[in-house]
Amino acid sequence: MNEIAAIQPGAQSAGTEDTMPHSIEAEQQLLGAILTNNDTYDRISALVGPQHFYDPVHARIFEVAAARIAKNALASPVTLKAFLEDDEGLKELGGPAYLARLAGAAISSFAARDYAQMIYDLAIRRELIRLGQDISTKAAKVEVTSEPKEQIVEAEQALYKLGEQGQADSGFQSFLKAVTDAVNVANAAYQRDGGLAGLASDLTDLDKKLGGLHRSDLLILAGRPSMGKTSLATNIAFNIARRYKRGQLPDGSDGAVDGGVVGFFSLEMSAEQLAARILSEASEVPSEQIRRGDMTETEFRRFVEAAKTLEACPLYIDDTPALPISQLAARARRLKRTHGLDALFVDYLQLVRPASAKDSRVNEVSEITQGLKAIAKELDIPVVALSQLSRQVEQREDKRPQLADLRESGSIEQDADVVMFVFREEYYKEREKPGDHDLEAMAKWQEDMEKLHGRAELIIGKQRHGPIGTVDLAFEGRFTRFSNLVKPWQQNIASDDF
Numbered sequence: 001m002n003e004i005a006a007i008q009p010g011a012q013s014a015g016t017e018d019t020m021p022h023s024i025e026a027e028q029q030l031l032g033a034i035l036t037n038n039d040t041y042d043r044i045s046a047l048v049g050p051q052h053f054y055d056p057v058h059a060r061i062f063e064v065a066a067a068r069i070a071k072n073a074l075a076s077p078v079t080l081k082a083f084l085e086d087d088e089g090l091k092e093l094g095g096p097a098y099l100a101r102l103a104g105a106a107i108s109s110f111a112a113r114d115y116a117q118m119i120y121d122l123a124i125r126r127e128l129i130r131l132g133q134d135i136s137t138k139a140a141k142v143e144v145t146s147e148p149k150e151q152i153v154e155a156e157q158a159l160y161k162l163g164e165q166g167q168a169d170s171g172f173q174s175f176l177k178a179v180t181d182a183v184n185v186a187n188a189a190y191q192r193d194g195g196l197a198g199l200a201s202d203l204t205d206l207d208k209k210l211g212g213l214h215r216s217d218l219l220i221l222a223g224r225p226s227m228g229k230t231s232l233a234t235n236i237a238f239n240i241a242r243r244y245k246r247g248q249l250p251d252g253s254d255g256a257v258d259g260g261v262v263g264f265f266s267l268e269m270s271a272e273q274l275a276a277r278i279l280s281e282a283s284e285v286p287s288e289q290i291r292r293g294d295m296t297e298t299e300f301r302r303f304v305e306a307a308k309t310l311e312a313c314p315l316y317i318d319d320t321p322a323l324p325i326s327q328l329a330a331r332a333r334r335l336k337r338t339h340g341l342d343a344l345f346v347d348y349l350q351l352v353r354p355a356s357a358k359d360s361r362v363n364e365v366s367e368i369t370q371g372l373k374a375i376a377k378e379l380d381i382p383v384v385a386l387s388q389l390s391r392q393v394e395q396r397e398d399k400r401p402q403l404a405d406l407r408e409s410g411s412i413e414q415d416a417d418v419v420m421f422v423f424r425e426e427y428y429k430e431r432e433k434p435g436d437h438d439l440e441a442m443a444k445w446q447e448d449m450e451k452l453h454g455r456a457e458l459i460i461g462k463q464r465h466g467p468i469g470t471v472d473l474a475f476e477g478r479f480t481r482f483s484n485l486v487k488p489w490q491q492n493i494a495s496d497d498f
Contacts, residue, residue: 021125022054023118030115031058032106034065035076035099040109041069044116052123057089061099077103124162131158199260199343199382202239204484205471209460210418213240213343213382217464218373220349220412222387222401223422224394228456229386230269230347231277231480232422236384237262237345238278241315260342261314263335265328267351271317277480278315282306286478314339325371326355329378336379344379346372348386349412366411373415387412389421399428403461419462424475426452456482 030048033040045066053059064083065075073079077099084090090098135155139148198212213219213236223229243259266274280287283306285299295303316335323331328346335341346352349372354364369385376383389405401421406412413419429452434441456475460468474485 020054020129021122023122024055024058026115026118026122027053027055027058028102028105029107030112030119031061031065032102032104033109033112033115034062034069035080035103036106037109038065038069038075040112041066041075044112047113048116048120052119054122054126057087057093060084060087060089061102127162131155131162134158199240200243201236202243203236203458203471203473203482205473206458209466209469209471210463211466213384214417214465215380215382216377217382217417218369218376218415219382219384219418219420220387220406220416221384221420221422222389222406224389224399224401226427227422227424228475228480228482229422230274231475232458232482233345233347233384233386234264234274234277234480235281235482237264237315237343238281238313240343241313242310244314255340256342261335261340262316262343262345263332263341264315264317264345264347265323265331265352266317266319266347267321267323268347269319271319274317274319278310279303279306280479281481282310284479287480322351322353324353324355325368328352329371329375332375332379336381341379341381343381344375344383346383346385348388350388362411366415369411369415399423399425400457400459401461413462416462417464418460421459421461423457423459424452424455425457426455455485 030044034044048062050059050063050066053062061080061084064080068075068079077096080099081096084099085096090096094101135151138151138154198210198214198217200207200212201210221229221233240259241262244256244261245258246254247257248254264274276290277287279285280290283299283303285295285303289295289299290303316339318331320327332341332344349365349368352368354367355371358364358367372383372385375381387406389401393399393401393405400423403413403419405421406419426449429445429448434445454474454476456473458471458473460471462468472485474483475481476483
């Protein structure tokens, strides 16, 4: 190793470039390990590419070796000699003999992964330095076309693009590992009294049907306007956030042992409106009274107490309108890195923009749903996306929604793990009020309204991991709150249990 370490890297000029973080020795060791044992390449190829090498000659050697190995051909000092004989940089290092010295001085391929990680880390440091220099240079140029705000957005995008590099794909894993993971999930559910494998929504009947909100799942919550989609989503998000407790997980890492950190993309309502809804639910003060400021002293005190309790809730709201799916993904990753993230809500799917314009709306929605599913898998969290339904529901006598009612339904139906519909028959029945002169019809209508008042149905139209069916919920419109419905046989049980 000492013999080749003493050789200066090729094609590097003295000066500021030489002060950049690098390790010629690590690059030599990695190349030597690959040339002596081509199997080493498969272990490090997901982490390191030619662009990560500091010495351009080393980058070219790696590139040629990688091309040979990809074709199932041998990459050794002898086979590479023919491709690099005329390389000027290699001639400066001693010509093809340098390849033989690399292979001869290589230590065991056992340490190759560590060397690859070191080369990658140093490359990222160099990129960070260059990025900092670019930001500084652009900021120093005062130009009409280059606004400071635009420069900040560009710099942020460049930084996050850099941050997302080098995430090695997991590739194939053995069935043993997959089975072990499945057993661990089942064990975690068994240890919990409720028997939930996922995050609890605190809506008992829903949790029983779904087993909680599962990691890496895309859940679609759909409904016609005024059915209460946003209310239900904020209720579940708030229930998860308020139960949040941090501690040690079974695998030894630190994380949420109960509840979780929640991210909420509100593309329709402002953050302040969403917070008012959550406060209305928590303080039991009607939301319209909160908006008008029309509260009694007792209600206002309750409102302030609820606000104080919710201050520590790990619920983060982003109300930027018309976000592209790529930006949404970047912001979710950023939240995961900075504060942690255990569940993500998007209100609503049709307001998210595709990364680029497509030839049809169906293709645009397809890109959005695939992007949301990718976020769920990559960040290992449940993603709950709200969706509008088409008007064809209104044309039917039975207004209960079906999968076919989903707008641009093909991709939503395919990509989602769970599809749920919010349905309140009371909303439709209210609009069927007969005239005051028809007393018999009025009496029948009032009887029906009493039965339906404060009731909602959550129809599970698709579930990849379990049964479909209907969950009955209570809905308190004044507080925009969904809760567990007290069954007839539970009437005598104290309401505190719910």
